[in-house]
Amino acid sequence: MTQAPTVAPPDTPGRRVEGASPAPARTGAxxxxxxxxxxxxxxxxxxxxxVVAFFxxxxxxxxxxxxxxxxxxxxxxxxxFTLENYRELFSSTYVGAVLRxxxxxxxxxxxxxxxxxxxxLTIARASGRVKALLLVAVIVPYWISFVxxxxxxxxxxxxxxxxxxVAAFFGIVPEGAQLGYSTFAIGVGMVAGYLPLMIxxxxxxLDRIDPALQEAAADMGxxxxxxxxxxxxxxxxxxxxxxxxxxxxxxxxxxxxxAILGGSKTLMVGNVEAEQFLATGNYPFGAAIATTLMVVMxxxxxxxxxxxxxxxxxx
Numbered sequence: 001m002t003q004a005p006t007v008a009p010p011d012t013p014g015r016r017v018e019g020a021s022p023a024p025a026r027t028g029a030x031x032x033x034x035x036x037x038x039x040x041x042x043x044x045x046x047x048x049x050x051v052v053a054f055f056x057x058x059x060x061x062x063x064x065x066x067x068x069x070x071x072x073x074x075x076x077x078x079x080x081f082t083l084e085n086y087r088e089l090f091s092s093t094y095v096g097a098v099l100r101x102x103x104x105x106x107x108x109x110x111x112x113x114x115x116x117x118x119x120x121l122t123i124a125r126a127s128g129r130v131k132a133l134l135l136v137a138v139i140v141p142y143w144i145s146f147v148x149x150x151x152x153x154x155x156x157x158x159x160x161x162x163x164x165x166v167a168a169f170f171g172i173v174p175e176g177a178q179l180g181y182s183t184f185a186i187g188v189g190m191v192a193g194y195l196p197l198m199i200x201x202x203x204x205x206l207d208r209i210d211p212a213l214q215e216a217a218a219d220m221g222x223x224x225x226x227x228x229x230x231x232x233x234x235x236x237x238x239x240x241x242x243x244x245x246x247x248x249x250x251x252x253x254x255x256x257x258x259a260i261l262g263g264s265k266t267l268m269v270g271n272v273e274a275e276q277f278l279a280t281g282n283y284p285f286g287a288a289i290a291t292t293l294m295v296v297m298x299x300x301x302x303x304x305x306x307x308x309x310x311x312x313x314x315x
Contacts, residue, residue, distance in 0.1 A: 059294070065287035075281050085288035094272060094289075101252055101269040104183070108190045109248045112198040113240065115191070120202035120239075121232070124209075135203070138196050146193065150260045153189045154180050157261070163188075185261040186268070190251055198243035205239025206232070241304055249297050253290075269293065 066085055069078040088094070123134045141149060156163045157179040167173045179185055209232060217227035255270035262268065269289060276286030 062287045062294075063291050065283050066291045068284045070282050070284045077283055085285045086292070088285060089288055089292060094269075097267045097269050097272050100183075100267070101254075104187060104190070104268070105248050105251045108187055108194070108251055109198075109244055111187075111191050112195050112247050113244065116195055116198035116202055116243065117236075117240070120199045120206055120236075123199075123203050124206035138199050141196060147256060147260070149193065150189055150257055153185070153192060154261055157185050157188065180261060181263040181265050183262070183266050186258050186266055189257040189261045190254060193257060194247045194251060197246040201239040201242040201246065202236060203239070205236040205242075209235050238308055241308055245301065245304055249300070252297065253293050 065077070067081050067083065069080045069082050069084075070076075071078055089098070119138070123131055123138070126134055155161055158164065159176040159178050161179075164173065164177055164179050167179070168175045168177065173179065213231050213235075214227055217231055218224070222230065253270045253273065254268065255274050258266060258268040258271055259274075262271075273286050273289045276282045276289065
């Protein structure tokens, strides 16, 4: 009696026959291609070179110049390590300009927050065409040159300007007062110049808040004031912090506005820095000022980043 031959079941995809050797990997045109790391490196190389050449290298060069020596007799920069430039920065001659710039930045940023939040909230609660028109009204000033807008404020703050006449009408200042070329003029110019940078990120944060949250808070018994603070203000905090950074960081080293609206009466750190580079030729001291401001701003950025991460975890 003969035994019938055993017929093996047909192979199915993904099924391995017991006792059979594994099939060799496919090669050639039909084989799946794996992404190569070298291709990713080649794609990132142009941007990396751009960042290194135009961002990292100038900052490193600035830091190197800040510890070099400057000969006051020949007005030449000499090689050698010294911290005298940083000691001179915190002397009585220049510490006033640094403190004045920091105080002006804090006050001006706070004013931008107070003025910008209601405007951003109004735009966020508007609808349709009204919202678009309000956003355009905020952005339109940036269609005009920053220098031209600053010189326009110089005219408005002159004794015959609109601002001076309105202030004199209400008895705030005497008739024909010169409001320009002063610390007040610098503050007004900085607020007017940087206010849109505060409004836009606040608007983006407020526009994403679900209106149903206010109704839910009212159903839970919260008053309108507490609901506004607990929901609207808290959820808009990331946009507010972004606006503070966008306004405060460039305002700390602002040069154009103090130079035009302050004249020679108000000395700011940006004017001192520009004078060292353009007039005196003391590159090491100017680099020390710029490096100090850069370190302070980096510290503020890192602290703000941690704060934003905490807010992200909460929201």
